[in-house]
Amino acid sequence: MLSAKLSANQPAQWHTLAILHTLQMPHSPVFLRRGSALTRKIAFQNGELIFLRNWAYVYRLAEKTDGSSKVAGKFAVAPLPGLNGPGVSTLGGHNLAIGTNAANKGTAADFIKFMSSKEVAKADTLATGQAHVNRALYSDPDILKKFPHFPILLKSIETAKPRPKVVNYGDATLAMQDAATSALQGQVPPDVALSDLQSQLESLTK
Numbered sequence: 001m002l003s004a005k006l007s008a009n010q011p012a013q014w015h016t017l018a019i020l021h022t023l024q025m026p027h028s029p030v031f032l033r034r035g036s037a038l039t040r041k042i043a044f045q046n047g048e049l050i051f052l053r054n055w056a057y058v059y060r061l062a063e064k065t066d067g068s069s070k071v072a073g074k075f076a077v078a079p080l081p082g083l084n085g086p087g088v089s090t091l092g093g094h095n096l097a098i099g100t101n102a103a104n105k106g107t108a109a110d111f112i113k114f115m116s117s118k119e120v121a122k123a124d125t126l127a128t129g130q131a132h133v134n135r136a137l138y139s140d141p142d143i144l145k146k147f148p149h150f151p152i153l154l155k156s157i158e159t160a161k162p163r164p165k166v167v168n169y170g171d172a173t174l175a176m177q178d179a180a181t182s183a184l185q186g187q188v189p190p191d192v193a194l195s196d197l198q199s200q201l202e203s204l205t206k
Contacts, residue, residue, distance in 0.1 A: 017190035
């Protein structure tokens with residue numbers, strides 16, 4: 001059973017939350033600890049943050065020279081840091097699928113083939129800066145000219161881990177977010193937050 005494999009309340013997780021809390025509390029503005037990915041992106045573009053962890057599309061926006069970004073030409077991209085070396089990113093988010101009850105499965109399949117083609121993927125990458133699944137794009141001269149950080153992005157993808165398969169994924173995600181937030185903001189100790197999270201996850205995945 002999936003519930004038997006849940007292990008949110010472990011020493012490694014306590015240690016991680018404790019370190020993040022120690023690093024974040026003195027240095028991170030309160031509005032960021034309670035904000036969204038969009039809030040952080042805007043703050044970074046306004047020059048209010050030293051570091052930013054976000055999705056690949058942010059690079060293009062942060063490099064804009066139309067006055068919307070104060071950090072254009074002043075930042076670089078690096079792998080996520082870990083406790084004893086590079087950290088690990090998470091795979092997921094670029095999925096094209098056909099629903100079981102779709103009325104036009106053939107048309108949907110043709111659309112997926114179209115969107116997955118190298119030509120379309122390259123055009124979309126140049127327009128958005130998103131990380132596509134075609135490996136050849138990460139060494140394409142046109143893309144590297146506009147997005148020189150793509151080799152770093154490729155290494156991050158190659159070492160990334162897939163998101164865990166969890167029943168009631170949305171509810172489980174919210175539970176994990178709430179637990180992490182309460183610990184990082186100092187509302188409860190990490191071990192208490194994770195103990196409560198363990199109970200919630202076991203209840204959600206019964």
